[in-house]
Amino acid sequence: MTTLTPRTFTERASQVILSIPHGKVMSYGLVAAYAGNPRAARQVTRLLHSSSKKKNLPWHRVVNRNGKISLKRFQGYERQRQLLKKEGISFSQDDAIDFKTCLWHPDPDKLFF
DNA sequence: CTCGTGACTCCCG
């Protein structure tokens, strides 16, 4: 395999995010944890800001630890919500996603680190 | 090297 082992946290986090399949979601903290640093949740947000378009990341599949969308309405809240619904994800009446059925846990064996 | 940033999370009162 020619894929290079991610060196930086950001690269690993990108890989984790890319591993989230259609119809599943992960929290910022969980992404950070799988990327190697449970406390770097905030860095995940920076990654999404800086490279979500560039790297074509499924940014909408990342929500906060309560299963809710962190974006403010004017920031794209509705767009994210719609993208998720389009993937078959449903929201409870308080706009939370059910982690029991939608939370994704990457298979460690498929990650390079 | 220092500093600001940010779609987070945890801890209290």
Added chain:
DNA sequence: TCGGGAGCCACGA
């Protein structure tokens, strides 16, 4: 239960 404050951290300027 809810809100505010503080901790945490990688990365780019």
